[in-house]
Amino acid sequence: MQQQKLIVVGNGMVGHYFVQELVKRHPDLAAAGIQVTVLGEEPRPAYDRVHLSSFFSGSTAEDLSLVEPGFYDRPGLELRLNARASQIDRNRQTVTLTDDSTLHYDKLVLATGSVPFVPPVPGRDRENCFVYRTIEDLEAMTAAGATAKSGVVVGGGLLGLECAKALRDMGLKTHVVEFAPRLMAVQVDESGGRVLRTKIEELGVNVHTSRNTTAITDGATARHRMVFFDETWLETDMIVFSAGIRPRDELARQSGLAIGARGGITIDDRCRTSDHNIYAIGECANWNGQMYGLVAPGYDMARIACAHLSGESATTFQGADMSTKLKLMGVDVASVGDAHGETHGSRSYQYLDEVRNIYKKIVVSEDGKKLLGAVLIGNADEYGTLQQMTVNGMPLPENPEFLILPASDGKEKPGLGVDALPESAVLCSCNNVTKGAIGEAVAAGACTIGEIKACTKAGTTCGGCVPLVTQVMKAEMRKHGMAVNNHLCEHFPYSRQELYHIVRVEQIRTFDELLEKHGKGLGCDICKPTAASILASCWNDFILKKDLASLQDSNDYFLGNIQKDGSYSVVPRMPGGEVTPDGLIAIGHIAKKYGLYTKVTGGARVDMFGARVEQLPDIWEELIAAGFESGHAYGKSLRTVKSCVGSTWCRYGVDDSVGLAVQLENRYKGLRAPHKIKFGVSGCTRECAEAQGKDVGIIATEQGWNLYVCGNGGMKPRHAELLASDLSKEDLIKMIDRFLMFYIRTADRLQRTSTWRDNLEGGLDYLKDVVINDSLGLGAELEAQMQHVVDNYQDEWKSAVDDPEVRKRFRSFVNSTVADANIVFVKEREQMRPATPEEKRQAKVIPVLALVE
Amino acid sequence: MSQLQQSASSQATGNLNMSISAEKNGTWQAVCPLEDIWPNTGVCALLGGRQIAIFRMKDDLLYALDNHDPHSGANVLARGIVGDLGGEPVVASPIYKHHYRLCTGACVEDADTRLNTYPVELREGMVWVQVPA
Numbered sequence A: 001m002q003q004q005k006l007i008v009v010g011n012g013m014v015g016h017y018f019v020q021e022l023v024k025r026h027p028d029l030a031a032a033g034i035q036v037t038v039l040g041e042e043p044r045p046a047y048d049r050v051h052l053s054s055f056f057s058g059s060t061a062e063d064l065s066l067v068e069p070g071f072y073d074r075p076g077l078e079l080r081l082n083a084r085a086s087q088i089d090r091n092r093q094t095v096t097l098t099d100d101s102t103l104h105y106d107k108l109v110l111a112t113g114s115v116p117f118v119p120p121v122p123g124r125d126r127e128n129c130f131v132y133r134t135i136e137d138l139e140a141m142t143a144a145g146a147t148a149k150s151g152v153v154v155g156g157g158l159l160g161l162e163c164a165k166a167l168r169d170m171g172l173k174t175h176v177v178e179f180a181p182r183l184m185a186v187q188v189d190e191s192g193g194r195v196l197r198t199k200i201e202e203l204g205v206n207v208h209t210s211r212n213t214t215a216i217t218d219g220a221t222a223r224h225r226m227v228f229f230d231e232t233w234l235e236t237d238m239i240v241f242s243a244g245i246r247p248r249d250e251l252a253r254q255s256g257l258a259i260g261a262r263g264g265i266t267i268d269d270r271c272r273t274s275d276h277n278i279y280a281i282g283e284c285a286n287w288n289g290q291m292y293g294l295v296a297p298g299y300d301m302a303r304i305a306c307a308h309l310s311g312e313s314a315t316t317f318q319g320a321d322m323s324t325k326l327k328l329m330g331v332d333v334a335s336v337g338d339a340h341g342e343t344h345g346s347r348s349y350q351y352l353d354e355v356r357n358i359y360k361k362i363v364v365s366e367d368g369k370k371l372l373g374a375v376l377i378g379n380a381d382e383y384g385t386l387q388q389m390t391v392n393g394m395p396l397p398e399n400p401e402f403l404i405l406p407a408s409d410g411k412e413k414p415g416l417g418v419d420a421l422p423e424s425a426v427l428c429s430c431n432n433v434t435k436g437a438i439g440e441a442v443a444a445g446a447c448t449i450g451e452i453k454a455c456t457k458a459g460t461t462c463g464g465c466v467p468l469v470t471q472v473m474k475a476e477m478r479k480h481g482m483a484v485n486n487h488l489c490e491h492f493p494y495s496r497q498e499l500y501h502i503v504r505v506e507q508i509r510t511f512d513e514l515l516e517k518h519g520k521g522l523g524c525d526i527c528k529p530t531a532a533s534i535l536a537s538c539w540n541d542f543i544l545k546k547d548l549a550s551l552q553d554s555n556d557y558f559l560g561n562i563q564k565d566g567s568y569s570v571v572p573r574m575p576g577g578e579v580t581p582d583g584l585i586a587i588g589h590i591a592k593k594y595g596l597y598t599k600v601t602g603g604a605r606v607d608m609f610g611a612r613v614e615q616l617p618d619i620w621e622e623l624i625a626a627g628f629e630s631g632h633a634y635g636k637s638l639r640t641v642k643s644c645v646g647s648t649w650c651r652y653g654v655d656d657s658v659g660l661a662v663q664l665e666n667r668y669k670g671l672r673a674p675h676k677i678k679f680g681v682s683g684c685t686r687e688c689a690e691a692q693g694k695d696v697g698i699i700a701t702e703q704g705w706n707l708y709v710c711g712n713g714g715m716k717p718r719h720a721e722l723l724a725s726d727l728s729k730e731d732l733i734k735m736i737d738r739f740l741m742f743y744i745r746t747a748d749r750l751q752r753t754s755t756w757r758d759n760l761e762g763g764l765d766y767l768k769d770v771v772i773n774d775s776l777g778l779g780a781e782l783e784a785q786m787q788h789v790v791d792n793y794q795d796e797w798k799s800a801v802d803d804p805e806v807r808k809r810f811r812s813f814v815n816s817t818v819a820d821a822n823i824v825f826v827k828e829r830e831q832m833r834p835a836t837p838e839e840k841r842q843a844k845v846i847p848v849l850a851l852v853e
Numbered sequence B: 001m002s003q004l005q006q007s008a009s010s011q012a013t014g015n016l017n018m019s020i021s022a023e024k025n026g027t028w029q030a031v032c033p034l035e036d037i038w039p040n041t042g043v044c045a046l047l048g049g050r051q052i053a054i055f056r057m058k059d060d061l062l063y064a065l066d067n068h069d070p071h072s073g074a075n076v077l078a079r080g081i082v083g084d085l086g087g088e089p090v091v092a093s094p095i096y097k098h099h100y101r102l103c104t105g106a107c108v109e110d111a112d113t114r115l116n117t118y119p120v121e122l123r124e125g126m127v128w129v130q131v132p133a
């Protein structure tokens, strides 16, 4: 069999995507006779550059990786890292590496990307001057940021603003210096630029436009002084250049391939260079005089090159839609199609609100029938509609201005109506997912946005398409008669969120009332605990009150965790994991007296197992006397606030993590929620409390506390994301109040914060909007609701032992005081454990640990 | 308060003796006052060495079945949440959440499993259960 030798130069986003496409076509490369060598200059395989900035909010290189473990281990595929191609010999068809080794190719694919452009300013290679492109760049910036007080970003484009945000989040006094007279000159027109500037300045970033840097020298008050052409200057400790990108076409130039006038490797519609054995894809390629600094067109090229290499020439590259929507420092910015109105005869409509700083513009064709482009600043809700209208050439409504005017009361805004979209409409341009593909996924059973993401990849790259994809998914589900049914169960035709709303608005306090007014039948083990949880998060009454007790799930029902044999565990609360020697002794005494198995838990406290139901009140009573309360290791409620020892003892600690953990555990204990909630507090970035694996994680910084949310260990681990940085303790608590209450209001039953977040339309930005910027105007209400819960906290174990009627329920038999003979223990490693069925059958069981009175 | 509930085979008698022998179905035994069973919950009675779960449903309808949950091996059904599935009253085991029909003892998720049910009655405020001889 003839072996085809294929070399791919560059293992960035597009180069890797190309290899994935190839493997999709030829799952067994070796069998297909293809031998692929991938050369990557960076020290690690492809990672998600689009989300590079999330590195600053806690994502690791592993999180960003695009490569599934083992992907490059398959036969026929070889990835060489730290391997830079230095020369191509097109006659011999060889590539030479910097280590002088030479590889032969039959076909060559160049996916070398681009490099940040650094203006040729004297002093640009001084220390602490950076670019923003690779993980190594970010690591260097982080290290410098730790000692810097101020930072300048040169360049006020998309990337520049993203970088400014990163500097600001590091706590630096941040400036943006832009050569053009406005920010984001490429995407945004003049009026839009003004609104954007106001918004960015409101966020504490200083903007300097029309500034050309002429030199960088020693500063007097900071490390550097940047001198501008008009001899004004600015001092700063670090500088990041983000003044555009230049295609990496040096290999191509040296080997004599055709190069575009503004650089870039010239390609045809099949992504072939002037040498037909060589393809170029991604940011290094120049098609029709155009270069694309976005990932979607690069993926498109990768698909086309791969198809052509496999002998298909039907698909051709046709240019790309450069519409973009972003959230920059919480500011919506979007541009669609011909944003500047450069098409001959085009006309525009504009809307400007200088009070709320919103600017919107649409560009329509000369005959007024088609939408050509749009600019949205400050609010980009219409992005999906406008982008689809433009790309699919859909007819404009009669009064197009209403597309961007705020909806007035009672009047429906003219929407796109997803049904009007053609099947071929590309909803997710990053991953080339069409409306048709979403339809197919729904037909195959996907019915949550999480499932759609998993099976179509839509929405998994930049995330901008998620609202539109969700809309289409719901429309498709309705079409399939899958009635978008989020009903809790057969007894309530409502989602958990709707029930929560009903309970709160109608001030409902019992399940019977809820069932009578809004449900049917007797209820079940789904709706009863859900209602119990909602009632508790709203009113926080004692959960074993007569009309609430019957709703509680197994563990809440007896205020302890039921075990496989019907016995219970008791986990005394130890806020922050702090416990006195006397406390430990008391727990030891109690465990010994009642013959309980003890173990230190993964939540940093001590668990006692094997208590029979009739023993529970006595055990609690003794715990209370020793200054403990039993704790929630059960219930969809706050579990533990894990902490590290922090600044009190630790030589690295920058704040008192234990103190804060104790305070937080005492504040939120007993809070009922859709699922359990875990916290962690670490005293410094070494993160010994693993806070970033928790629903709420807090890490001390020199300036205050960083708040991370929506982390998860368990079945599907998820890193928490940075919600806000450098908060004072008061602000921190305020943000947590809002975050948790918002979660409690809107999550589905049994949805941890991580899954809730993954399904939240608008994602982290939306969450920040609601929690930090109070975009729904709910802040005060959420805080008040939390305060109500906090104020109404009671030690439920004490309430249970103090109320004779409740206490009476804690017995194995209603007509006898004997114990359940089915609960039997045997000894193992010096303690007792439940006997296995086999041991029980063989009646080997000797009650091992008697009461030591 | 309605006086007699569930159980096709139960017979109302006015006899207040603690134990009445029936011809073939076993012995009626008084268990506890109705107030000892909170509405919409269950309790477990120990009767002649058997653990019997007794449930008090809406309108004081009473049901009795084995307390033993064969799927977990634990004696816990009296502690399960009660309700209905498709209109049929059920209890959900607190361990692995299998549902058992209160009328027949049949397991909803596993057709091969069926629990014993027992005649149960309310007589002048007391709950009585008939236990096989």
Ligand code: SRM
Binding pocket: A561, A562, A563, A569, A571, A599, A600, A601, A602, A603, A604, A605, A607, A632, A633, A634, A639, A640, A676, A678, A693, A694, A711, A712, A713, A714, A715, A716, A752
């Ligand atoms: C006791 C303990 C194990 C131990 O001996 O260390 C434990 C025991 C149980 N875990 Fe856990 N988990 C314990 C720490 C953890 C941790 C570690 C942590 O908290 O740092 C995790 C991973 C972190 C996380 O939750 O994100 C953990 C992830 C789970 C999960 C999976 C959750 C998920 O989102 O994927 C479940 C199942 C569930 O909740 O649906 C679970 C459920 C359970 C239950 C409640 C299962 C049950 O219903 O019987 C276990 C009974 C507890 C009992 O009887 O007391 N447990 N469990 C730990 C109690 C900590 C405490 O003091 O409260």
Ligand SMILES: Cc1cc2nc3c(=O)[nH]c(=O)nc-3n(C[C@H](O)[C@H](O)[C@H](O)COP(=O)(O)OP(=O)(O)OC[C@H]3O[C@@H](n4cnc5c(N)ncnc54)[C@H](O)[C@@H]3O)c2cc1C
Binding pocket: A009, A010, A011, A012, A013, A014, A015, A016, A039, A040, A041, A042, A049, A050, A051, A052, A053, A083, A084, A085, A086, A111, A112, A113, A114, A132, A133, A134, A159, A162, A248, A251, A281, A282, A283, A284, A292, A293, A294, A295, A296, A298, A462
């Ligand atoms: C901070 C940031 C944010 C961004 N945000 C977005 C966004 O929101 N949306 C969007 O669409 N795009 C965004 N982009 C752009 C996007 O990341 C790029 O379009 C995409 O990475 C291009 O892929 P590529 O494979 O062409 O280039 P790259 O990903 O840069 O990969 C090229 C690879 O080739 C290697 N290489 C180069 N020369 C050689 C050689 N001679 N030998 C061996 N290896 C070589 C390089 O080291 C590099 O690893 C962003 C970029 C950055 C930096």
Ligand code: SF4
Binding pocket: A644, A645, A646, A647, A650, A651, A652, A653, A654, A657, A682, A683, A684, A685, A686, A687, A688, A689
């Ligand atoms: S997280 Fe930091 S402060 Fe806390 S124990 Fe670890 S090193 Fe010390």
Ligand code: FES
Binding pocket: A427, A428, A429, A430, A431, A458, A459, A460, A461, A462, A463, A464, A465, A466
């Ligand atoms: S458009 Fe970027 S993820 Fe869908």
